[in-house]
Amino acid sequence: MNKIVEKLTVILGKRSYPIKIGSGIIKEDNIFWPLKPGDQAMLVTNKTLANLLKDKVFYHLRKSGIKIDQVILSDGEQYKTLNEMEVIISALLEKKHTRDTTLIALGGGVIGDLTGFAASVYQRGVRFIQIPTTLLSQVDASVGGKTSVNHLFGKNMIGSFWQPSSVIIDVDCLKTLPYNQLVSGMAEVIKYAIIFDESFFSWLEENIETILSLDYKAISYCIKKCCELKAKLISLDEREKNFRALLNLGHTYGHAIEVHAGYGNWLHGEAISAGIVMAARTSELLGNLEKNDFKRILMLLKRTGLPIKGPKNMSAASYIPYMMRDKKVISGEIRLVLPLSIGKAEIYSNIDKNIILSAIKDSQ
Structure with a gap:
């Protein structure tokens, strides 16, 4: 049986949020707190994860009664740019997402940073949920509200502090990782x-x-x-x-x-x-x-x-x-x-x- 192994809380007054860690938890109903039936959301992921995990998450969001759209970005650090963030903003506008929408980041640090930054500026700030899929993002990037894109002259130079509404860490996602990505994530652990x-x-x-x-x-x-x-x-x-x-x-x-x-x-x-x-x-x-x-x-x-x-x-x-x-x-x-x-x-x-x-x- 799938279960939430741990629940931690980032304590920030009214902006406090839970971190849930478990196995297979993205397949559970009602895991996507604070979303409730009838809410509008936009799932942001990349081309690699679109083939591996997106359909499962999409299915469970729909099953939970969420009105869900999606935007699929290119995969890689070289795409952590203002151009890619604009793709997210354009998708939100095209699909008529309002100020009470929620963005959902399904991916590693790049997707998490891009989605969080887009959430911080869309209509002056909307909610977002982190579903980190790499070890690096699970142990570090998904927690703490640092969001950004890169610039030719420097990494993470354009961004904002914007805390997620929740972080959902499914350890099973790590099985989809190439080995060198797993090793890379260990640098942050060490x-x-x-x-x-x-x-x-x-x-x-x-x-x-x-x-x-x-x-x-x-x-x-x-x-x-x-x-x-x-x-x-x-x-x-x-x-x-x-x-x-x-x-x-x-x-x-x-x-x-x-x-x-x-x-x-x-x-x-x-x-x-x-x-x-x-x-x-x-x-x-x-x-x-x-x-x-x-x-x-x-x-x-x-x-x-x-x-x-x-x-x-x-x-x-x-x-x-x-x-x-x-x-x-x-x-x-x-x-x-x-x-x-x-x-x-x-x-x-x-x-x-x-x-x-x-x-x-x-x-x-």
Whole structure:
């Protein structure tokens, strides 16, 4: 029998919302809270998932009495653009969706970000539901209300904070994932452990093979743990004024890789993995991170199958212009999230650029 394994809540006053985690739950009636019979909704997905999962979700939405339309976008990070968002807006207008409509994002981080951003601006804001289908979106991107599209000059530079009405995580969706996408998602899981929880990191070291084999108990624990950590942070710092920025460990370097390589050529998790190594090496060079902790981080990423080096054809100097466009830059100073030990990280600024360059060179 299918059942909801866990229900967590992101506490944001009147905008609080549930995260439901389970197996086969997208096939259950009345799972699509807060939708009720007679409501209007628009399902947003991509061409790949349209063949794999869309019909099941569509069927159960209709069965629940929802008036449902659909829009199918191209698949890939290179399509996380204003042009694709306009496709969603046009579909909503063509089908005469009003201010009380609900958008439903069925997909990974790209679909979730595009749908959330469209929901935040359509008629000045409508509800949306996240149904994340990749590990990366289940453990990170679907929770927290960050929505955005990419720009030629920088990743996630155009966007808004717009919280979903609910997040529905069906672990069975992971069976549709290509293996490299599963591995990519693990970069965000490892990131959480490095920032917040040494015992979780040790658990990952012991269980990495089991997790990658999609053992239900292990993967569910993984997702729940990350969602708990993120939900707590968002409740305390929704708009990233201070410590929510810790979640950007590895991202300043990683986003530089993604933009330089061309969106989609490096998977997000792959770039973040190389970025985590660069951040850890920066911290080691500053005398903050012990050599043994650095080795453990390197080894876990390697065992997971993630890259521990940046692109061969990208010079250390070429990272800096991208890093200077990072959203954490204040008054022209690069601010970096650096691990101090496994389970503890801090935000640093005024770091000597030569140390940053050395850390990048050591990770090439």
